[in-house]
Amino acid sequence: MGRPAExxxxxRQDVAQAALRVIAREGLERASMRAIAAELxxxxxxxxxxxxxxxxxxxxILETVGAEIREAFDSVPxxxxxxxxxxxxxxxxxxxxxRNLWKIWLSFAVAAADSPALAREHAREYGELTVxxxxxxxxxAPQLRANLQVQAEAETLICLMDGVGLHGALMPERMxxxxxxxxxxxxIDALARKETASHA
Amino acid sequence: MGRPAExxxxxRQDVAQAALRVIAREGLERASMRAIAAELxxxxxxxxxxxxxxxxxxxxILETVGAEIREAFDSVPxxxxxxxxxxxxxxxxxxxxxRNLWKIWLSFAVAAADSPALAREHAREYGELTVxxxxxxxxxAPQLRANLQVQAEAETLICLMDGVGLHGALMPERMxxxxxxxxxxxxIDALARKETASHA
DNA sequence: CAAATTAAATAACATCTGTTGTGCTTTTTT
DNA sequence: AAAAAAGCACAACAGATGTTATTTAATTTG
Numbered sequence: 001m002g003r004p005a006e007x008x009x010x011x012r013q014d015v016a017q018a019a020l021r022v023i024a025r026e027g028l029e030r031a032s033m034r035a036i037a038a039e040l041x042x043x044x045x046x047x048x049x050x051x052x053x054x055x056x057x058x059x060x061i062l063e064t065v066g067a068e069i070r071e072a073f074d075s076v077p078x079x080x081x082x083x084x085x086x087x088x089x090x091x092x093x094x095x096x097x098x099r100n101l102w103k104i105w106l107s108f109a110v111a112a113a114d115s116p117a118l119a120r121e122h123a124r125e126y127g128e129l130t131v132x133x134x135x136x137x138x139x140x141a142p143q144l145r146a147n148l149q150v151q152a153e154a155e156t157l158i159c160l161m162d163g164v165g166l167h168g169a170l171m172p173e174r175m176x177x178x179x180x181x182x183x184x185x186x187x188i189d190a191l192a193r194k195e196t197a198s199h200a
Numbered sequence: 201m202g203r204p205a206e207x208x209x210x211x212r213q214d215v216a217q218a219a220l221r222v223i224a225r226e227g228l229e230r231a232s233m234r235a236i237a238a239e240l241x242x243x244x245x246x247x248x249x250x251x252x253x254x255x256x257x258x259x260x261i262l263e264t265v266g267a268e269i270r271e272a273f274d275s276v277p278x279x280x281x282x283x284x285x286x287x288x289x290x291x292x293x294x295x296x297x298x299r300n301l302w303k304i305w306l307s308f309a310v311a312a313a314d315s316p317a318l319a320r321e322h323a324r325e326y327g328e329l330t331v332x333x334x335x336x337x338x339x340x341a342p343q344l345r346a347n348l349q350v351q352a353e354a355e356t357l358i359c360l361m362d363g364v365g366l367h368g369a370l371m372p373e374r375m376x377x378x379x380x381x382x383x384x385x386x387x388i389d390a391l392a393r394k395e396t397a398s399h400a
Numbered sequence: 401c402a403a404a405t406t407a408a409a410t411a412a413c414a415t416c417t418g419t420t421g422t423g424c425t426t427t428t429t430t
Numbered sequence: 431a432a433a434a435a436a437g438c439a440c441a442a443c444a445g446a447t448g449t450t451a452t453t454t455a456a457t458t459t460g
Contacts, residue, residue, distance in 0.1 A: 011407085027314035029229055032447060044449090045408045054448065103313055110310050113303055113370050114227035123371055155375075156360075156383045163363030170313050171323055175355075183356050190390065211437085233418065244419090245438040254418065 012050045015040060016060050023061070024100035028107035059121055062108050065101060066125035073129070078136050081143050081192035087136070088161060088184045093168040094177035102169035126158075133158055137191075144191050153191060160187055212250045215240060216260050223261070224300035228307035259321055262308050265301060266325035273329070278336050281343050281392035287336070288361060288384045293368040294377035302369035326358075333358055337391075344391050353391060360387055 018040035022031045033054060037044050051057040069091065076087040093099040112118040134154040141150065164183055167175035218240035222231045233254060237244050251257040269291065276287040293299040312318040334354040341350065364383055367375035 027311075029311075030314070033449090034447080043409055045410075048449075049407060103310075106306075107310050109366065109370055110303075110307050111227075111229070114230070119371075123374065126367075126371065126374065152382070152386075155379070156386070159363030159367060159375075159383060160356075160360050161363065162366055163359035163361065166309065166362055166366065167326075167359060170309050171319075171326065174323065174326065175359075179355070182352070183359060186352075186356065232416075234416085243439050245440075248419075249437060 009050070011046070012060065013064075015047060015050055015057065016064050019057060019061050020064065020100075020104065023104050023107065028104070028111060055115070055117055058108075058111075059117065061104075062118060062121050062125070065104055065108070066121075066128070068101060069105070069125075070128060070132070073132050078139055081140055081188065084136070084140075084188045085181070085185055088188075089181060091161065091165075092177070092180045092184070093165055093172075094180060099169050099172065102165050106166060106169060130154060130158060145193065148191065157187070160184065209250070211246070212260065213264075215247060215250055215257065216264050219257060219261050220264070220300075220304065223304050223307065228304070228311060255315070255317055258308075258311075259317065261304075262318060262321050262325070265304055265308070266321075266328070268301060269305070269325075270328060270332070273332050278339055281340055281388065284336070284340075284388045285381070285385055288388075289381060291361065291365075292377070292380045292384070293365055293372075294380060299369050299372065302365050306366060306369060330354060330358060345393065348391065357387070360384065 015036065019031060019036045022035050022039045026035070033044055033047055036057075037047055040046065047057065051060075072090045073087065076083060076090055078084065078087065091098070093102040108118060108122060112122040134150055137144070137148070137150045137154050137157075141148065161184065164175065164180050168177070168180045215236065219231060219236045222235050222239050226235070233244055233247050236257075237247055240246065247257065251260075272290045273287065276283060276290055278284065278287065291298070293302040308318060308322060312322040334350055337344070337348070337350045337354050337357075341348065361384065364375065364380050368377070368380045
């Protein structure tokens, strides 16, 4: 009863999936209504029937991508600090599908800068990711550095992932999967290193 | 004599600056030829006279932004590790102009994913940044961690900056300047901490 | 089975896009 | 001063875009 509870009549998702394929293949700016309809093997009528306008369609796509990222996050059980390696391996753009997901995600991030509606949705998704990351670090806290600031480290980790993901998705030659993993492994290992009590 | 040495007849730069203002204000996708011409207080004739097509104009803009970022990089003398704080303060999206620069930069990063011409220019700029960062760390090496891998740490630092910059530029409420600086300060301080000899 | 709702195709719209061509004015060159 | 070139405005183009009817077919409801 909390949320609007719009009915998601399957076909809406078909449209969203077709749109995702177009965006992944040709970019967000070339994902026109007609291109999406063609990808679906249908006509504009379908799109206009299920969505009041293009913005509504784009919002559903953003939500869909956000859900996929959240699922990837939740699919990894976090018991030991080393499990964070599996988590980042599940999320980073290490293969075609994941590169596409990142590409789309970043497209929306940029587009959201000029669209309040998208920006709201986008900020919400990031909020959920941060909460998840902070929860993960809290759960692992006993096995991490003693004086670790969970909230701050969660944000840092997300920023580092976004930076590596940005390079990995948009410049794969310069930032191949091996280097993506190496960078985040080094950072995570530093979190798990209990000996040093920092400078203070 | 190394580079093509195209003459940059001032007016070309005027066009580029007008385009930059439009992109900063309304986003890359809404930066049409006509919008740029209007911003310049002229007509389409000016643009078509100085540029063979829109792509050439966009490439000049990307190059201009890259030059600004490089200048910011070079404006900070790096003698002590703490100077890195000043460097990141000079580059990160901590105020309006710099947020705009990042927004434009990220727009091009995403657009480059579907435009080979832009991608080449973009990769070149990133190459130069990485070289600069690696050179900076090499210069500071004697005052940093003993077993520090310069190239790897330079890439990590750039990724972290890009991640923080992405959040700072596109979601300023969630990533204000203070937090941007805090995140990078923590990372840089860890590089400068000489005591710990790591795990090996 | 009839009526009503849903699904989808088709066509038309006004607007915006990058590009091209033409002509006028100013500046530079010879 | 004559000739040439550069700078730029203006108009027109073909095509794409989101949106809005209008119609026809399929499905559900009574």
